[in-house]
Amino acid sequence: MPSLPRPEHVVSVACPGDPNQGATRANDHDLVKLVSSGYLDRLGFDYRPASPASTFREPSKVVQAYRPPGT
Numbered sequence: 001m002p003s004l005p006r007p008e009h010v011v012s013v014a015c016p017g018d019p020n021q022g023a024t025r026a027n028d029h030d031l032v033k034l035v036s037s038g039y040l041d042r043l044g045f046d047y048r049p050a051s052p053a054s055t056f057r058e059p060s061k062v063v064q065a066y067r068p069p070g071t
Helices: 007-011 032-036 039-043 059-065
Strands: none
Touching: 007 059, 032 039
16 A cells, blocks of 8 residues: 555645745636636525635644744
């Protein structure tokens, strides 16, 4: 069985990109238009941005493992 990385190790590794700003995109993702256009509201979908608490079973471990650059 392959050795997979633990979530806290993955989250603590900085993304490539501008070291002062983090990873950057040239444009917003196309799916952002679903939120900004009101389409999701018309469908009755309550959009909430992802957070450690809504994504991970033990969010405190992920938050502790993440150290922003310069801290």
